[in-house]
Amino acid sequence: MTVATSVIIGIVFFHRFSAKDLWLMFVPISHADFPFAASMLIWYSLGPILAQGLAHISQAARHTLAFLLTWFTLIIPFIFAKSVWGISDANNIVWVGVLYVFGILIANGEYKWITRRWAVSTIVIGLGVAAIILRFSSITATPNLLSGRFFSIHSLNVALISFAIFGVLIQISRISFFNLNKAHWPNWFAMIAYFVSCLPIVTSFLNESFFIKENLSSLEWLLLIVIYLVVFIVLVTCLTAIFAIISRFKIFKRLIDDFPIKKFSDFTQLPQLFQKKIRDNWRILLVICNGVLFTFVQMFISSLATTSFSIEIVKNIFKTSSGPILLSTIIFTCFFWLLYSLINRFWPALLFTIGVSIFITVAEFLKISLRDEPILPADLSMVTALSEIAKMISPVIIVAASLLIIILVTASLILQKHLGGMYPQYAWKKRGLIIVLMLIFFTGGFWVNHENSLPYIVFKAFNVSSWFYDQTTGAKMNGPILQFINNLDVKIMDRPAGYSRVKIQSIMAKYDCQAKVINRKRTNSLSNQTIIFVLSESFSNPNRIPEMKVTPNPIPYLSNLEKTTDSGLMLSSGYGGGTANMEWQALTGLSISNLSPTLPTPYTQLVHQQKTAPAFTNLFDSKIAIHPFNASLYNRKQVFKKFGFNRFYYEGSKYKISYKKRLGTSPYVSDDSAYKQTMKIVNQAQSGSQFIQLSTMQNHMPYTNYYKNGKKFKITGSAFDSANASSVQTYTQGIYYTDRALKEFILELDKLDRPVTVVWYGDHLASLYKSNLMNKYPIQLHETDYFIYNNKNHKLSYTNRLVSPYSFSALALDNANSKITPYYALITKVTEDLPAMTTNPSTSQINAVNGGNVFVGQNSKLIKYKALTKKQKVLYHDYQLIQYDIVAGKQYSTKWAEQKIK
Structure with missing residues (x-):
């Protein structure tokens, strides 16, 4: 129960706990967190045998034993400052056994002096004075020889003070007022004090957050010790009172009374007791075993959908997914209990649960095989199109599924008829309570991504990762059920104030007029033009990293180019990841910072459920995407199809990539090859407008000394650890090759x-x-290079301009002097009149959860919303309303946003 309390304390006060705490709840002494308890249990079991043996030896023999124990365990270790018999700490099983022997000897009349007041007073006063002297003054040049042994666990003074305290307790126990011989609370208090002090959540918190400052005065030091001691005693006292009250409840009294081991001889009956427990609980064990089995099978089958069989798959599941397996098994068991309580029939409930698990396994395999994507909540909408889905599935699978249903139904009826009497049927009150509890349990799935909510804490305790950026890998690592639940709690975007059809129509009318104003100054159309978006993987200028210097300049060409064409810095919403989010913003003109924190990856969580997804591609006749890598990450194949791309070149696609050269030992296609592939497609354009989205891979992590014969750079500064020096060198060499390409x-x-x-x-x-x-430079570590280049006009309107990726469409149209649509008139106004928006860089160090919207000025300093002008606030609200309408609203404006340039 103490461990259960630790879980509650961890959730309420620290917003965390560990899944292993649940195991400790049932077998607390099985873990290294409670070594003293394990030793105590062993010697407690052996205690009666020791006491009986020592009671039958002569008094002289007991005197001799007491003398030898005192010398070998107390005096000799104190003299030589070295323990004996491997006793290194108070938890040592040998030391605990020695203490038991001391206790038995005291009970048999040895060490009588510990009950004499003069002896106790002398020990306490003398040792107290010695401790204070050592605290105030170092009286020896070699303190390890004196103070070290004076305060060690095997020192004589610690033994004496322990004897004195024990003697005082003996005297107190004889006072009728305390009546300790019959009371249970001292046992509760001692046990709870020990367990609380050893709880992982308590020790972890103390190690991480609770330090005594250095250079305290002696008075402050003593005061803190007293305060901590008082707090601890109050906490333990409260827990003791709570447990004493709880222990009076019938259900807990029955658990205590039914505990099978009450004396040492009961250990000989352990095999029989174990067998009895299995016989009594075989039904729930059967359910749990099925839960473990089907969870493992689901993870295994999900892996087989994309890779061939390997024993490594099995190893990796048990190595990396033990927490998700346990949580999935709990969910399986709870689903069974829900069904069992509803129908009050064991076998039908179990076999129906198994049938659902088999259905999920097969459906997951088919979905991943066909679309490189697991089952997601959005797929539930396909229930209305079952006839169309059936046409896509092999008749063999449909026949097999039908046979399986028949087998499960038949088996449940047979088992219910012949074995139905082997399990209890619960009364309606108990069933109703279980149903309510299970429904509450399952509704938690809608809160798993709300930070510090109970479901969120539980998922983290079982090491369930979101994997929003790679849903298929998430299904393999977490299992399909947990990955499905991960995607239940996705709030797309907060509804802006004033959202309505009328408001959206008024905004559209406003920017219809704005587009006409802008177009009066522009002379070109997109006809017979090409616009290329090049996302250069992980590219940034290393000489802009604070506290770091690279010589010579690894990117001389880019540095010069940025001086002669529109260029500047882009605010990235990720660090070390989040590529698809920059793509999404660039292609849609929408800001990820306006989305909910529970939607960190629009490609996998948003686009597939949009009825219409307006994108920059709508303006063009020919739309081509190039990504010289596989397309499994970020659900790109489905997203690009939704965005209207005509062709998507990736490794394994039907559109073959012609240039695949790699540099050195790098596993990634070089930027030079990616650019050549792009030029090949540009040259294929005959007429009409053309858009190309290129996402390179050359500088993707890891950076493992790929270019052994490459140019070496001198890299100095304190921005990176020495362990990363080689990786920084490899990365710098990589961007050098990018610059040349x-x-x-x-x-x-x-x-x-x-x-x-x-x-x-x-x-x-x-x-x-x-x-x-x-922590020191959050914005600088989210800034990357960009430029906009036109091969005909070589326009230079600005340099060092800070923007966000949602502005690239408007900037490209401006650089090309091209007329725009009303939607891009809005994006143009947002780009020109508002500070750049991004997720809060201090809370988005990796692309895991959106950090909330912030504005950043051209000086790379944060700008508060209240510092915006009235016109800027109106513009921002217009932008929010249109974005909400497109991604989460009624989509009144999607046709307006998709229209081509007239």
């Missing part, structure tokens, strides 16, 4: 007659730098 790419573009506008940007910084650097 970029130069050739621009030269090739300049040869074209066709107007081409390139938006080139790094998506995020590589996660190579010290974590404390993020």
Whole structure:
């Protein structure tokens, strides 16, 4: 019960606990957190035998034993400052046994002096004075020889003070007022004090957060010790009172009375007791075993959907997914209890639960095999199209599923008929209570991504990772059920004030007029133009990293190019990851910072459930995406299809990638090859407008000394640990090759007659730098390079301009001097008149959870919302309303946002 309390304390006060605490709840002494308890249990069991043996030896023999124990366990270790018999701490099983022998000897008349007041007073006063002297003054040049042994656990003074305290307790126990011989509370108090002090949540908190400052005065030191002691005593006293009250309840009294081991001889009956427990609880054990089995099978089958069989799959499941397996088993068991309570029939409830698990397993395998994506809550809408889905599935699978249903129904009826009397049927009150509890349990799935909520804490305790950026891997690691639940709690975006059809229509009318105003100054259309978005994986200028210097400049061409064309810094919403989020913002013109914290990855959580998903691609006749890697990450295949891309070139696609050269030993296609593939597609354009989305891979992590014969750079500073020095060198070499490839790419573009506008940007910084650097420079570590280049006009309107990726569409149209639609008039106004928006960089060090919206000025300083002008606030509200309407509202504006340039 103490361990159960630790779980409650952890949840309420620290918003965390560990799944292993649940195991400790049932077998607390099985873990190293309670070594003294384990030793105590062993010697408590052996105690009667020891007491009986010592009672039968002569008094002289007991005197001799007391003399030898005192010398070998107390005096000799004190003299030589070295313990004997491997006794290194108070938890040692040998030491606990010695203490038991001391107690038995005292009970048989040895060490009578401990009950004499003069002896106790002398010990307490003498040792107290000695301790204070040692605290105030170092009286020896070698304190390890005196104070060290004076305060060690095997020292003579500690033994004496322990004897004195024990003697005082003996005297108190004889006073009728306390009546300790019959009271149970001292036992409760001592046991709870020990367990509370050893609880993992308590020791972890003390180690992480509770330190006594250095250079305290002696008075402050003593005062803190007293305060901590009082707090601890009050806590233990309260818990003792609570447990004493609880122990009077019938259910707990029955548990205590039914505990099978009450004396040492009961240990000989353990095998029989174990067998009896299994016989009495075989039904629930059968349910649990099925839960473990089907959870494992689901994870295994999910892996087989994308990879061939390997024993490593099995190893990895048990190595990395033990927590999710346990939690999935609990969910399986709770689902069974819900059904059992509803129908009050064991076998039908169990077999129906098994049938649901089999259905989930097969459906998961088919979904991943066909679409590289697990079952998600949005798929439930497909229930209305079962006939269409059935046409896509092999008839063999449909026949097999039908046979399985028949087998399960038949088996449940047979088992119910012949074995129905082997289990109890509960009264309606108990069933009703279980139903309510199970329903409450399952509704928690709608809160798993609300930080510090109980379901959120439980998921973290069982090491369930969100894996929003790779749903398929999430299904493999967490199992399909937990990954499905992870996606239940997704609030797309808070509803802005004033949202309505009328309001959206008024905003559309406003920017219809704004588009006409802007278009009066622009002369070009997109006809026969190409716009290319180049997302350069993990690219950033290392010389802008605070506390770091790289010589010579690894990116000389880019540095010069940025001085002659529109360029600046882009605010990334990720660090070390989050590529798809920059893609999504660039392609949609929407800011991820406006979305809910429970929706960190729009590609996998949002786009598939949008009825219409407006994107920059709507403006073009030909839309091509290139990603020289597999397309399993971020659900790109389905997203790009939704965005209207005509072709998607990736490894394994039906559109073959012609250039696949890799540099050194790198596993990734080089940027030079990616640019050549892009040029090949640009040259294929005959007429009409063309858009190309290129996402490179060359500089993707890890950075493992790929370029052994490459150019070496001198990298100095304290921004990275020495362990990362080689990785930083490899990364720097990689962007050097990117710079060279970029130069050739621009030269090739300049040869074209066709107007081409390139938006080139790094998506995020590589996660190579010290974590404390993020605390000092959160915005700087979220800034990457970008430029916008046109091969015909070489426009230079600005340099060092700070923007967010949602602005790239408006900036590209401006650079190309192209007319715009009303939707992009809104994006243009947001870009020109509002500070750049991003997720709070101090809470988005990795792309896990949105950190909330912040504004950043051109000086890279945060700007508070209240500092915006009235016009800026109106513009921001317009932008929020349109974004909400598109991603979470009624989509009144989607056709308006999708219209082409007239």
